[in-house]
Amino acid sequence: MNIPRNELLAVGAGLAGAAVLAFLPLVTEGFWLSVSVNIMLYAAICTAWALFSGPTQLVSLASAAFFGVGTYSVAIFVDVLPFPALVLIAVAAGALLAILVGVATLRLSGVYFVIFTLGLAELMGQIVTWVQTNFGGTIGLYVFTDLTEAHLYWMLLALTVIVFMTGWLINRSRLGLALRIIGNDEAVARHVGVDTARARIILFAVSGAFIAVAGAIMAPRYSYITPDAAFNPMTSFLVVIMALLGGTRRLWGPLVGVVPFTLVMDFISGHFPNQTAVIVGIAFLSIVYVLPDGVTGQLESLFRRRRPTDHSLLATAVEEGR
Amino acid sequence: MLILLTGLLLGGTYTLIALGLTLQYGVARIMNLANGETLVAACFVTFWLYAGYAINPLLGLLVIGPGAFVVNWLIYAWLMQPLVKRARNRGMLEVDSILATFGLLFLFQGLMLQAFGGSYFNYEFLAQPFSIMGDSFGLNRVVAFVAAAVIAAALYVFLYHTDRGTAVRAVAVDPRAARLVAIDVRRTAAFAFALGGAITACAGTLLSTFYTFNTSMGVLFTMKALIIVIMGGVGDIRGAVLAALVLGLTETLVASLLDPGLTLAANYALFILVLLFRPQGIFGKRPA
Numbered sequence: 095m096n097i098p099r100n101e102l103l104a105v106g107a108g109l110a111g112a113a114v115l116a117f118l119p120l121v122t123e124g125f126w127l128s129v130s131v132n133i134m135l136y137a138a139i140c141t142a143w144a145l146f147s148g149p150t151q152l153v154s155l156a157s158a159a160f161f162g163v164g165t166y167s168v169a170i171f172v173d174v175l176p177f178p179a180l181v182l183i184a185v186a187a188g189a190l191l192a193i194l195v196g197v198a199t200l201r202l203s204g205v206y207f208v209i210f211t212l213g214l215a216e217l218m219g220q221i222v223t224w225v226q227t228n229f230g231g232t233i234g235l236y237v238f239t240d241l242t243e244a245h246l247y248w249m250l251l252a253l254t255v256i257v258f259m260t261g262w263l264i265n266r267s268r269l270g271l272a273l274r275i276i277g278n279d280e281a282v283a284r285h286v287g288v289d290t291a292r293a294r295i296i297l298f299a300v301s302g303a304f305i306a307v308a309g310a311i312m313a314p315r316y317s318y319i320t321p322d323a324a325f326n327p328m329t330s331f332l333v334v335i336m337a338l339l340g341g342t343r344r345l346w347g348p349l350v351g352v353v354p355f356t357l358v359m360d361f362i363s364g365h366f367p368n369q370t371a372v373i374v375g376i377a378f379l380s381i382v383y384v385l386p387d388g389v390t391g392q393l394e395s396l397f398r399r400r401r402p403t404d405h406s407l408l409a410t411a412v413e414e415g416r
Numbered sequence: 417m418l419i420l421l422t423g424l425l426l427g428g429t430y431t432l433i434a435l436g437l438t439l440q441y442g443v444a445r446i447m448n449l450a451n452g453e454t455l456v457a458a459c460f461v462t463f464w465l466y467a468g469y470a471i472n473p474l475l476g477l478l479v480i481g482p483g484a485f486v487v488n489w490l491i492y493a494w495l496m497q498p499l500v501k502r503a504r505n506r507g508m509l510e511v512d513s514i515l516a517t518f519g520l521l522f523l524f525q526g527l528m529l530q531a532f533g534g535s536y537f538n539y540e541f542l543a544q545p546f547s548i549m550g551d552s553f554g555l556n557r558v559v560a561f562v563a564a565a566v567i568a569a570a571l572y573v574f575l576y577h578t579d580r581g582t583a584v585r586a587v588a589v590d591p592r593a594a595r596l597v598a599i600d601v602r603r604t605a606a607f608a609f610a611l612g613g614a615i616t617a618c619a620g621t622l623l624s625t626f627y628t629f630n631t632s633m634g635v636l637f638t639m640k641a642l643i644i645v646i647m648g649g650v651g652d653i654r655g656a657v658l659a660a661l662v663l664g665l666t667e668t669l670v671a672s673l674l675d676p677g678l679t680l681a682a683n684y685a686l687f688i689l690v691l692l693f694r695p696q697g698i699f700g701k702r703p704a
Contacts, residue, residue, distance in 0.1 A: 151507075151511060153511060153514055153515065153518075155518065198688050198691050198692065199691060202691060202695050204507075204510075205447060205510060206646065206691060206695065208447075208514055209639070209642045209643075209646070210687065210691075212449060212635065212638065212639060212642070213635060213636070213638075213639035213680065213683075213684070216635060216636065216639075216680060217680050217681060217684050220677060220678065220680045220681060221678075221681060223677060224675055224677045224678055224681075227677070228675070327635065328522075331518070331522055334515070334518070335519075338515070368530060369526070369530065370526070371522055371523070371525060371526025371529060372523060372526035372527055372530065373526075374522060374526075375519055375520070375521075375522040375523025375524075375525075375526055376523060378515075378518070378519035378522065378523075379495075379516060379519040379520065379523065382512065382515045382516045382519060383498065383516075386502075386512070
């Protein structure tokens with residue numbers, strides 16, 4: 095494989111950075127460690143979200159559904175299986191859900207997909223509640239493990255590294271090439287024989303599986319798991335807002351949004367618990383209006399004086415031409 | 417028979433919700449994910465007028481409809497117009513409007529949560545039995561259905577038998593061509609968005625007379641409306657009416673035969689069937 099030198103450098107720098115971050119639980123605990131867990135959590139989820147929604151320009155509003163599926167994979171089997179097996183179940187469950195959604199919607203125009211994902215978390219929550227009240231007895235489930243906050247941090251850090259590596263490998267693969275062609279011009283992609291629906295479904299499954307793993311890792315922290323908490327729509331919302339703030343054109347774009355936003359969110363939910371939704375709503379709107387390309391996109395166009403990338407433009411121009 | 421009629425009565429209100437959304441999406445080209453919040457807000461205003469000032473919800477319509485029209489006009493003028501101007505094509509507007517209204521959804525929900533809290537609300541209005549063909553129904557449900565039918569019929573007459581309505585339909589078909597025949601597209605789009613919001617709000621008022629509501633149910637109704645609009649075909653009024661009745665019927669069937677906790681699952685099942693077999697809508701033509 096012929097890997098450009100600057101990419102190798104970036105990968106090396108990323109791994110070195112991750113190695114340094116791995117020492118964090120040894121020097122701090124309590125409040126800052128728990129904030130770091132949150133940052134790592136959203137770093138993993140937002141990057142996984144952007145793996146799909148970045149190149150395809152399809153806004154997925156279903157992060158909470160995958161997150162909850164992962165959490166429940168742990169909650170249901172925690173007493174009978176070891177934790178690594180639970181993570182594998184989460185991978186399978188997340189990918190399966192994504193494939194089902196993808197098969198139903200990704201062969202059609204994008205708007206169906208967005209609509210389908212809008213209520214998906216709510217749907218999963220409703221189904222889980224129904225199953226539990228009719229067959230399971232109680233609504234909540236307990237998750238007791240020996241995992242400490244530091245363990246969660248390390249697992250999330252590892253997950254983030256894996257998400258980044260996957261994103262990088264996809265970019266270099268045939269799938270990545272196919273996605274770039276689809277992003278540039280879907281009609282052209284079809285003509286040169288790219289199975290556009292298949293490429294999207296695979297990518298969505300990868301993204302969904304990662305988000306489910308994040309949910310699985312977080313399950314021990316909640317210890318008591320209810321459908322309302324696991325499938326909280328706020329998760330989907332925060333993921334979109336952080337990824338947009340950072341920008342989705344670069345793999346590391348979402349990360350730029352995650353770090354400051356998680357810190358600010360922590361402050362807001364600590365000091366204004368009742369106004370959180372309102373403040374976050376306003377923040378979201380300002381990002382959509384003021385920074386449509388995110389911080390990284392804005393910086394890029396400032397420095398390079400390049401016109402905003404054309405791939406979003408062309409892809410949608412095809413839509414309009416229909 | 418009981419289930420059938422209950423489902424149809426429910427479908428009447430759903431028709432209005434979907435008509436509101438189809439005006440906003442089909443004409444103004446704004447995929448409004450905050451549509452359900454308009455509905456919930458109308459529920460609460462109706463409750464507040466009824467409980468606080470003893471104003472009959474049907475009279476409340478006269479305040480809430482125009483009020484929602486003004487609010488939605490302002491939302492369009494201040495928040496959506498910049499997106500329309502910024503968008504270089506329809507696809508970009510779609511993504512932008514989805515994101516913006518998704519933000520609005522949480523903003524409105526947060527505001528209402530602060531004002532009313534998270535608990536469930538309902539009030540008694542015309543809670544008497546009314547008998548149709550041997551079965552008895554809540555009079556409030558029957559009145560809501562009749563009122564919904566009247567509003568839907570008025571909308572139909574407006575769209576198909578007035579100049580203004582024809583202009584709205586023209587913009588729905590092709591905004592560029594509409595400009596060639598001297599239609600002010602921007603104004604018409606704003607008007608359609610505001611009218612859509614007003615109709616959704618009326619649906620909310622009617623819904624609140626027989627339905628238990630809370631601040632976080634907006635998304636569910638946005639989903640229902642979207643599914644109806646897609647099932648009926650975007651911009652297709654006959655389709656929307658039929659689809660709304662089908663949805664109301666399916667929901668009632670599932671709620672009474674299986675479990676009331678599975679209504680959203682029923683919605684999704686219907687949605688999947690539509691996506692698999694008729695993504696172009698019930699009366700839609702298959703794209704070439």
